[in-house]
Amino acid sequence: MFNKGDNVSVLDEAINGVVVSVKDKEVTIETEDGFMMTFFVNELLNMNDSSNLMDSIRRINRDEIAKEKEIPKPRSFVKERKDKHERSAPEFDLHIEKLVPNKQGMSNYDILTLQSETAKRHIEFAIRNRIPKIVFIHGVGEGVLKAELDFLLGRYDNIAFQEGNYQKYGQGATEVFIKQNSK
Numbered sequence: 001m002f003n004k005g006d007n008v009s010v011l012d013e014a015i016n017g018v019v020v021s022v023k024d025k026e027v028t029i030e031t032e033d034g035f036m037m038t039f040f041v042n043e044l045l046n047m048n049d050s051s052n053l054m055d056s057i058r059r060i061n062r063d064e065i066a067k068e069k070e071i072p073k074p075r076s077f078v079k080e081r082k083d084k085h086e087r088s089a090p091e092f093d094l095h096i097e098k099l100v101p102n103k104q105g106m107s108n109y110d111i112l113t114l115q116s117e118t119a120k121r122h123i124e125f126a127i128r129n130r131i132p133k134i135v136f137i138h139g140v141g142e143g144v145l146k147a148e149l150d151f152l153l154g155r156y157d158n159i160a161f162q163e164g165n166y167q168k169y170g171q172g173a174t175e176v177f178i179k180q181n182s183k
Contacts, residue, residue: 002027007047010039089133089175092122094145116148123156123176130180135164139172149174
């Protein structure tokens, strides 16, 4: 396809040159700047023959190039069914290790108070910003934080809540649905 002395251009790069040697599917060219570079046949375009231009364009498989440039998606063990328009809900982890850098010196009462105040702040934020759903991750433990969270959520009229998706969170999460009033 390419012969020694052919003027070529590199696809996807601004490099032009002259063919120096051809070995199987590899072509070595001398660029206009005097550098020796090796490319595969499908990366070059013969500039001597204008009819070859259409052959070269037909040879390019757009789907294959798009597949090469596509970033692979990470594989998930749990496949959730989602509506096309559904956005993922914000998740807030109420474990004390996530809220403070060091819990030493804090009593159980202090820890529970901080966790419930954090949850209340997130609920108020979601209501103010019309966020329809949030998820609190509280863990399983002895159920003290979950009970406190249930009590807190029960004080709101425009909120419904249920256990979080078992496949995703196990038994340690609560989904909160905020009913929006039309304004």
